[in-house]
Every structure is written in structure tokens, then in C-alpha cells.
Amino acid sequence: MAAARVSKLANGKAHAAPQALYQRIRADLEEKILSGRWPPGYRIPFEHELVESYNCSRMTVNKVLSGLAAAGVIERKRRVGSFVAKPLVQSAVLHIPDIQAEIAKRGEAYAYELLSRKRRKATKDDLDRLGIDKSCDVLVLSCRHIAKGRPFALEERLINLDVVPPASEIDFTRVPPGTWLLGHVPWNEAEHRITASLADDVALKALTLKKPAACLVVERRTWRKNKIITSVRVTYPNDLYQLTARFTPTGLRS
Numbered sequence: 281m282a283a284a285r286v287s288k289l290a291n292g293k294a295h296a297a298p299q300a301l302y303q304r305i306r307a308d309l310e311e312k313i314l315s316g317r318w319p320p321g322y323r324i325p326f327e328h329e330l331v332e333s334y335n336c337s338r339m340t341v342n343k344v345l346s347g348l349a350a351a352g353v354i355e356r357k358r359r360v361g362s363f364v365a366k367p368l369v370q371s372a373v374l375h376i377p378d379i380q381a382e383i384a385k386r387g388e389a390y391a392y393e394l395l396s397r398k399r400r401k402a403t404k405d406d407l408d409r410l411g412i413d414k415s416c417d418v419l420v421l422s423c424r425h426i427a428k429g430r431p432f433a434l435e436e437r438l439i440n441l442d443v444v445p446p447a448s449e450i451d452f453t454r455v456p457p458g459t460w461l462l463g464h465v466p467w468n469e470a471e472h473r474i475t476a477s478l479a480d481d482v483a484l485k486a487l488t489l490k491k492p493a494a495c496l497v498v499e500r501r502t503w504r505k506n507k508i509i510t511s512v513r514v515t516y517p518n519d520l521y522q523l524t525a526r527f528t529p530t531g532l533r534s
Contacts, residue, residue, distance in 0.1 A: 305334050306344045313364050315446040316464040320366040352468040352505045365466035380459050383427045391426035394453045409511045417441040421457050424486050434486040437512040473499040483515045494518040
């Protein structure tokens with residue numbers, strides 16, 4: 281008789297192969313993190329608690345947590361526990377702003393409008409913006425940020441749904457995508473590109489500007505362990521936004 285391909289439990293039911301169990305546990309923990317149920321800084325259950333919850337070996341749990349730590353999703357602290365990783369804002373030359381929080385900090389009334397939302401297979405232009413050549417599903421968002429009743433910024437964003445699948449279920453009519461991503465999706469690398477440009481027809485309409493209108497355009501991409509999370513282009517009227525950074529001889533001070 282051929283050797284069984286799966287082991288049997290005492291009650292006769294098939295037992296999942298260790299690799300399949302490892303993948304299921306990791307997927308479950310990632311879903312809790314990326315959905316926001318476990319926000320940045322949240323303490324993940326201890327290893328013995330996960331062993332009991334998933335009815336598995338400690339070695340399997342350790343492998344899952346080690347894999348999540350290597351991917352930058354969690355941080356493991358000896359004798360303290362494992363925690364959902366916080367976005368490493370200080371790793372970027374410029375910090376990644378939360379536009380809603382910035383406007384509120386200035387004491388100005390904030391409003392937000394989602395102009396369009398579409399899920400699709402990434403087009404060639406999408407892949408170029410993301411800097412990848414492998415096909416993926418993307419969420420394409422366009423939204424307008426408003427300060428004191430005046431259009432403050434046009435945000436045009438791509439979210440890689442292969443890396444952040446929960447984004448497809450978020451109601452972005454209620455929460456700006458940048459705010460949600462900063463609060464729920466750990467990242468460890470960012471790239472900024474800053475240019476001055478005349479507003480195109482889309483920006484002219486969204487920002488209620490008259491041609492010709494000079495704008496500040498900030499393009500940014502963020503990654504988690506070499507996997508692209510999002511690419512965003514934010515266009516500001518030139519009289520409403522400025523970039524300021526204070527430096528020491530050895531780098532950015534804050």
C-alpha cells in the first residue's frame with residue numbers, strides 16, 4: 281500500500297501538511313494586521329498563546345513570526361514580545377505627511393472628497409508608476425483635499441492590491457487613502473520626487489485653477505521589504521504648500 285500523503289489524526293480526519301499550516305497561520309496574522317484590526321504598535325499574542333489558538337507546534341509559530349519579522353511586518357523584542365511594526369517615517373529623506381492631520385494642525389477646517397475609484401488589472405502606465413513588471417491588481421483613487429473651503433491638494437494614487445488586499449474593502453469616501461495607509465500598513469522604504477509644474481487639465485479642474493497655474497507636484501512610492509505598496513502623485517497650488525526640512529551636517533534633523 282502506498283505511503284499516505286497526509287497524516288491522520290486519532291479521529292481519522294486528515295491533518296494539514298506542516299507547510300500548509302504555516303501558510304494559513306501567516307495569512308491569518310497578516311490579514312489581522314493589514315485590515316487594521318491589529319494596528320501599528322499592537323502586541324501580538326505570545327508564542328504559547330498562538331500555539332494554543334492554532335493547535336500547532338511552537339516551531340511552526342516561531343517560523344511564522346520570524347517570516348513576518350523578516351518582511352518588516354512585525355518587530356520582535358526579546359523577553360517583551362512581538363509587535364505590529366510602525367511605519368519608519370525617519371527612514372525617508374522627507375517625512376510622509378498625513379494631509380488631513382497637517383491641515384488640522386494648522387487650525388484650519390478640513391474636508392475631503394473622493395473623486396473616483398476603480399479596481400483593475402494594472403495597465404502598462406500603472407506598472408511604470410509602480411516600478412514593477414509583474415502584472416497585479418490595483419486600486420486607482422483620485423481625491424481632493426480641502427482646507428478652509430479651498431481645494432488644497434489633488435491626490436492621484438495607485439495601491440498594489442497584491443500587497444495590500446484589504447484596501448479593496450475600505451470605504452475611501454469616509455477616510456483618505458493616505459491616512460488609512462499610514463495608520464494600518466507598515467512600510468520600511470520610501471522615495472520622493474518633487475517638481476514644479478504647470479497644472480494639467482485634470483488638476484486645473486480639481487483645484488479650480490485658471491491656466492496657466494504653477495503647482496508643486498510630489499510623487500512618492502513606498503515599499504515593504506522590496507514589495508511596492510503604493511504610488512501617489514499629490515499636486516498642490518504653489519501658494520498653499522511649502523516643503524521645509526532642517527539639517528545637521530550628518531543628515532536630516534527633523
